[in-house]
Amino acid sequence: MTEIIDGNEIADRIKTELEVCVETLADHGVTPGLATVLMSDDSASETYVNMKQRACEEIGIEGRHHELDPETSSDTLEGRIEALNENPAVHGILVQMPVPDHVDEQTILERIDPMKDVDGFHPENVGKLVTGDPRLKPCTPHGIQRLLAETGVGTTGKDVVVVGRSNIVGKPMMNLLVQKDDLGNATVTTCHSRTDNLAEKTRNADIVIAAAGVPELIDGSMLSEDTVVIDVGVNRVDAADGEGYELVGDVEFESAVEQANAITPVPGGVGPLTIAMLLYNTVKAASLQENVDVDLP
Numbered sequence: 033m034t035e036i037i038d039g040n041e042i043a044d045r046i047k048t049e050l051e052v053c054v055e056t057l058a059d060h061g062v063t064p065g066l067a068t069v070l071m072s073d074d075s076a077s078e079t080y081v082n083m084k085q086r087a088c089e090e091i092g093i094e095g096r097h098h099e100l101d102p103e104t105s106s107d108t109l110e111g112r113i114e115a116l117n118e119n120p121a122v123h124g125i126l127v128q129m130p131v132p133d134h135v136d137e138q139t140i141l142e143r144i145d146p147m148k149d150v151d152g153f154h155p156e157n158v159g160k161l162v163t164g165d166p167r168l169k170p171c172t173p174h175g176i177q178r179l180l181a182e183t184g185v186g187t188t189g190k191d192v193v194v195v196g197r198s199n200i201v202g203k204p205m206m207n208l209l210v211q212k213d214d215l216g217n218a219t220v221t222t223c224h225s226r227t228d229n230l231a232e233k234t235r236n237a238d239i240v241i242a243a244a245g246v247p248e249l250i251d252g253s254m255l256s257e258d259t260v261v262i263d264v265g266v267n268r269v270d271a272a273d274g275e276g277y278e279l280v281g282d283v284e285f286e287s288a289v290e291q292a293n294a295i296t297p298v299p300g301g302v303g304p305l306t307i308a309m310l311l312y313n314t315v316k317a318a319s320l321q322e323n324v325d326v327d328l329p
């Protein structure tokens with residue numbers, strides 16, 4: 033029987049443990065604060081930011097949401113980030129991606145104080161991760177590490193195929209998985225749109241992490257019965273009944289679930305872990321900035 037991995041359950045467990053850290057901070061007069069910045073009318077982006085704010089509330093993190101008109105200049109956005117950098121009540125800053133075309137994403141990421149960079153996208157945090165001294169780990173890849181550990185799959189000695197080479201998932205994922213630690217120690221192959229014989233590579237993997245941003249790219253025929261499949265895709269496609277949309281992953285669930293050893297569903301798999309690790313980073317950032325030791329899960 034293929035195991036369907038319950039991301040919500042693992043995320044809830046981590047959140048419960050983070051609540052204890054928030055209490056420790058409170059004993060020292062500190063309330064962790066997360067600022068989210070949204071510069072988009074996109075309804076998916078709005079949904080995700082709302083989910084992040086709600087999750088903060090659940091565990092006692094103070095969320096502050098900033099909305100900017102999509103026409104706002106890059107200078108104005110950068111000014112807003114500067115103010116958040118200087119605000120001591122704000123320990124974490126997240127600018128929801130994507131930003132509009134007239135704003136350069138990399139410029140924005142580099143404006144965020146690296147100590148407040150709860151996405152882990154600032155070059156300083158990327159560099160620290162690659163050199164084996166991670167500070168704030170990118171949320172989705174970190175969540176996947178936790179998920180693999182919590183389900184007992186583990187990563188040490190495993191052949192992992194990462195499909196996708198983005199800065200937010202694929203590249204940090206491959207770097208985290210080769211680290212010399214219990215959440216790493218894997219042998220990693222990173223595949224992408226120019227990879228020859230993708231199916232051959234995924235079929236030989238112990239773990240496949242699908243993060244290409246292509247709906248249902250990976251199907252059951254590309255997997256072996258021993259493969260653990262982690263689906264990072266959150267693609268909105270038109271609903272079959274013509275009403276609204278439905279969420280599909282980068283994995284074709286129906287065929288993959290017949291074949292694989294274990295699989296994460298969409299929704300209810302990686303997504304909830306991403307949010308839990310955002311809370312984790314916010315608590316960690318507060319602990320570092322306020323010099324209060326907490327027992328992070």
Ligand SMILES: Nc1nc(=O)c2c([nH]1)NC[C@@H]1CN(c3ccc(C(=O)N[C@@H](CCC(=O)O)C(=O)O)cc3)C=[N+]21
Nearest residue numbers: 080126127128129130151266299300301303304306307
């Ligand atoms: N600066 C920045 N940081 C991000 O972390 C970031 C971002 N920009 N831009 C967009 C992506 C997307 N993302 C998701 C997080 C959680 C779910 C999630 O929890 N999804 C639910 C379902 C949600 C639904 O029903 O639509 C689930 O999978 O169960 C999805 C998507 C974070 N992102």
